[in-house]
Amino acid sequence: MARRKQYIEKEVVTKAMNLFWKNGYEATSMQMLEQEMGINKFSIYSSFGNKHGLFVASLNLYKSQINNVFEKLSKASNGIIDIKQFFYDSVASNYGDNNQNGCLVTNTYNEFSNSEDEVLKEQMTSFMNRLKDLFIEKLKMDTTKNEETVLKQANFLLLAKHGLAAASRVNSKQEIEDYIEITFQNL
Numbered sequence: 001m002a003r004r005k006q007y008i009e010k011e012v013v014t015k016a017m018n019l020f021w022k023n024g025y026e027a028t029s030m031q032m033l034e035q036e037m038g039i040n041k042f043s044i045y046s047s048f049g050n051k052h053g054l055f056v057a058s059l060n061l062y063k064s065q066i067n068n069v070f071e072k073l074s075k076a077s078n079g080i081i082d083i084k085q086f087f088y089d090s091v092a093s094n095y096g097d098n099n100q101n102g103c104l105v106t107n108t109y110n111e112f113s114n115s116e117d118e119v120l121k122e123q124m125t126s127f128m129n130r131l132k133d134l135f136i137e138k139l140k141m142d143t144t145k146n147e148e149t150v151l152k153q154a155n156f157l158l159l160a161k162h163g164l165a166a167a168s169r170v171n172s173k174q175e176i177e178d179y180i181e182i183t184f185q186n187l
Contacts, residue, residue, distance in 0.1 A: 009047060010061070012037040017058035021104045024111050025055055052119075059123055062104045066090075073134050079141035083157060084184045086134075090161070091168045091176055106165035132158050153187055 015037045020028050030041055030051055037044070048054040069089045076082035090103065101107070109124045135154040139145060145153070160183045168176055 007037075007039055007043070012039055012047075013054070013057050013061050016054050017061050017104070020055055020058050021062070021107065022101060024107060025051075026111065052117075056119060056123070059104065059108065059120075063127065070130070070134065073138070076138070077141070079138045080184065080187050083135060083138050084180065087161065087164060087180045087183070088177075091164060102169040103165035106162055109162070110166070128158065131161065157183075157187075 016033055019032060019036045023032070028051075030044070033044060033051070033054065034040055044051075044054060048057055069086065072089065073082055073086040076085070105124065105127050108120065109128070112120045112124070115121070132154050135157045136150055139150045139153050164176065164179060164183075167179060171179075
């Protein structure tokens with residue numbers, strides 16, 4: 001007879017996600033995960049296969065939690081103004097009580113940029129492609145921009161978003177707001 005789980009999976013994944021977010025994948029040990037999640041290694045391996053599986057579950061949870069910011073941008077109809085608001089929305093949580101040190105996806109992208117991990121590469125590629133597609137869609141609302149300009153600006157904004165996510169780990173709220181304002185000054 002199989003044992004019933006003595007924990008709620010979403011709650012333990014949230015705890016793991018926050019730990020990975022704070023420390024990164026490599027610096028987060030199984031012992032740290034056990035302690036933070038309040039479950040033993042056997043339960044982690046039983047539910048997630050291994051640390052990597054738990055990390056992928058954490059990334060999926062993170063992406064579902066930030067989906068509302070993407071949906072807001074997707075449904076908006078003011079072009080570049082909406083992208084600028086997306087930048088503000090994406091760092092808003094960094095200045096509350098639970099400063100989470102930037103964007104988990106960007107942190108992961110940076111940590112695994114030279115990795116051969118195909119699962120994580122696919123996770124990062126799909127996330128970045130979705131973001132770039134949204135930027136292109138909003139930039140095209142300005143009918144004075146040609147396709148080449150739209151693509152160049154979308155690439156610029158994607159890189160600016162990476163920079164913003166990294167900067168939000170260490171810079172003040174005022175510095176971040178100045179960065180956003182200057183980023184959009186010439187678009």
